[in-house]
Amino acid sequence: MIRAGAELLASNGYAATGMLDVVAAAKASRGSIYFHFPDGKDQLVSESLTLSTGRALARAAAVVEASSSTGEAIERTGEYLAEVLNATDFRMGCPVATVALEIANTDNPVLDTCRTFFDQWHSIYVNSLLRDGLAADDAKNLATMILSVIEGGLMLARTSSDTTPLIDACRSASGLIDHFTNSSPQESS
Amino acid sequence: MIRAGAELLASNGYAATGMLDVVAAAKASRGSIYFHFPDGKDQLVSESLTLSTGRALARAAAVVEASSSTGEAIERTGEYLAEVLNATDFRMGCPVATVALEIANTDNPVLDTCRTFFDQWHSIYVNSLLRDGLAADDAKNLATMILSVIEGGLMLARTSSDTTPLIDACRSASGLIDHFTNSSPQESS
Amino acid sequence: MIRAGAELLASNGYAATGMLDVVAAAKASRGSIYFHFPDGKDQLVSESLTLSTGRALARAAAVVEASSSTGEAIERTGEYLAEVLNATDFRMGCPVATVALEIANTDNPVLDTCRTFFDQWHSIYVNSLLRDGLAADDAKNLATMILSVIEGGLMLARTSSDTTPLIDACRSASGLIDHFTNSSPQESS
Amino acid sequence: MIRAGAELLASNGYAATGMLDVVAAAKASRGSIYFHFPDGKDQLVSESLTLSTGRALARAAAVVEASSSTGEAIERTGEYLAEVLNATDFRMGCPVATVALEIANTDNPVLDTCRTFFDQWHSIYVNSLLRDGLAADDAKNLATMILSVIEGGLMLARTSSDTTPLIDACRSASGLIDHFTNSSPQESS
DNA sequence: GATGAATGAGACTTCATTCAT
DNA sequence: CATGAATGAAGTCTCATTCAT
Secondary structure, three states: OHHHHHHHHHHHOOOOOOHHHHHHHOOOOHHHHHHHOOOOHHHHHHHHHHHHHHHHHHHHHHHHHOOOOHHHHHHHHHHHHHHHHHHOOOOOOOOOHHHHHHHOOOOOOHHHHHHHHHHHHHHHHHHHHHHOOOOHHHHHHHHHHHHHHHHHHHHHHHHHOOOHHHHHHHHHHHHHHHHHHHHOOOOOO | OHHHHHHHHHHHOOOOOOHHHHHHHOOOOHHHHHHHOOOOHHHHHHHHHHHHHHHHHHHHHHHHHOOOOHHHHHHHHHHHHHHHHHHOOOOOOOOOHHHHHHHOOOOOOHHHHHHHHHHHHHHHHHHHHHHOOOOHHHHHHHHHHHHHHHHHHHHHHHHHOOOHHHHHHHHHHHHHHHHHHHHOOOOOO | OHHHHHHHHHHHOOOOOOHHHHHHHOOOOHHHHHHHOOOOHHHHHHHHHHHHHHHHHHHHHHHHHOOOOHHHHHHHHHHHHHHHHHHOOOOOOOOOHHHHHHHOOOOOOHHHHHHHHHHHHHHHHHHHHHHOOOOHHHHHHHHHHHHHHHHHHHHHHHHHOOOHHHHHHHHHHHHHHHHHHHHOOOOOO | OHHHHHHHHHHHOOOOOOHHHHHHHOOOOHHHHHHHOOOOHHHHHHHHHHHHHHHHHHHHHHHHHOOOOHHHHHHHHHHHHHHHHHHOOOOOOOOOHHHHHHHOOOOOOHHHHHHHHHHHHHHHHHHHHHHOOOOHHHHHHHHHHHHHHHHHHHHHHHHHOOOHHHHHHHHHHHHHHHHHHHHOOOOOO
């Protein structure tokens, strides 16, 4: 049920994900939701996003771990996400992106889950860049850019039902970063 | 009314923008909607997005025009959008982002408006990069990355109610691009 | 619709009066409620009770006006209410009694409407008793007793589907009051 | 569990008393209800009201026993009930009043429990008045009035969160009855 | 025997849309 | 042409009741 919620949220967003849809996708009964999630939709959303963001962070860390540089990690991440998009008919991209934008101007506590996700994901790239030898400031800023590239690439890909924008954006970012770290290991941006 | 719709759509997205809200914001009468927009909500959304994307494209082109390089244009665009975020309490970022993600997996014709917007915005940066001397392929890929950085940066900024991610991401991208175009004007990524 | 609500509330109380019931009784459509009563059930309840209590107060005042003594007014009121009970299959007694008891321990603003009703009804008997020559203190206390007799009598009558308790209680109260005011016009209770 | 139900019913009535509330108040388990009360809510309500009305009748009888006249008994009963109201934050008044009014127009068998309660309570005052020397008819009618005064007084007190109406109504009734029985022991109302 | 979980009808409410004036 | 009113499907949530362990 949490899993079904996570998929629907990533695919359709907060408002378009009805409790009935979740229940149908999880093959559960109408009334059972409020036994497992007494606080209703927000609780289900919160737990669903906690699940899906946890997995996403683990995958992101694994890709970084398996890569010899941050640039390589970006490129691999883009390729991996492109596969996911293809495998899910362009439904699953970022687990929180749609929801985050929908509720950005509310005081919905789910927004905290989104913020935390972005923060932790950011840390993964910061650490990777530090390992690549970058200065702390450069690492922080570049990690923000990497997150942005991936999120923006996913948005373009889902909007156009085409993985090319995501692949291209990640490959470009990867190239630029490698070019930067290789050609100027001692200066700052 | 179209204007009111554009603001609400950018701020709250497709599902959370009710016809009633638009009518109230535009101080129009309930029943007049279907005189002006016989095809209902989707028509209103479509015309609203056409208006707001037109303005966004004009601004993007103007910034590019006023900049001596694409890297500078990116940085200026980030700063401009940060101002907009601040001025609108983080409501107005990309005019279509939220809507695009919400309806990405539907066959809603509004999605075409979103795609067109991204395409045209992409062209602006492609042309700018060509003017900077890049090869066609590089320009296309880099323009995609630029779009991604801006869209992703806006998402991070709106989610955290803080313009820093947007500024940092754009500045990093600008730095990398300038570094790349200056140090290696003849090679390709 | 307000009228239908008033009848259902007097008959079945707050919780058992569904919006659907009101709509069905008023032959209106499901969604029209929230056009006329944007604040929902509580607003409908409030306006319904305002209508029915207004009528009840007018009738109570008219009966007092038409009577030569408060005692006579009580007896006539009991007979009148007995007729109403018979005519409505024991559905309509006090317009607010059931609702008042149901929400007595909540902070529902409808409770104020109930309190006001009792206060104004009380005043009618206070004035009548003052006209009969009673001291202010006696009048106030006796008026409270009269209200209690009528409300209690209505409760007993509705519970037993029999108007006898109401008639008996009012007649007894009438007799006692007449006996008191006649035999001791100068002393106080 | 029966005890918890009795308190909730007196306080909130039939509809607002959920099985879940009872179970929670009694610290019992959800599924155990239908082992102890196979006939469901109505059985629980019935047994709860049987318990609470039994206690109320015993107290009423005790007060009558301890009083030298029916008038005195009424006054003492009013004072006692006022204490209960104060001690329970105006939650506990008559054990059946709210429920009786809610279900008066249904064929719910619980209504019989309410009727029986009123009948037995009525008998207590009839007997007390007969002991005071009243004729059978007068005693019956006056007992009905006494019941009405107490029930009505409780309703007014709970509605206004103030014991004054109850005290005043009972005191007035007491005074009138004493005045009547003393000044005219031989006539009839 | 007792319990956590499941069930589905029904409550209140919102929404895009249409109608009568 | 414009407007207040009407419409009914659908959404979130609650509840009394039953089931599998």
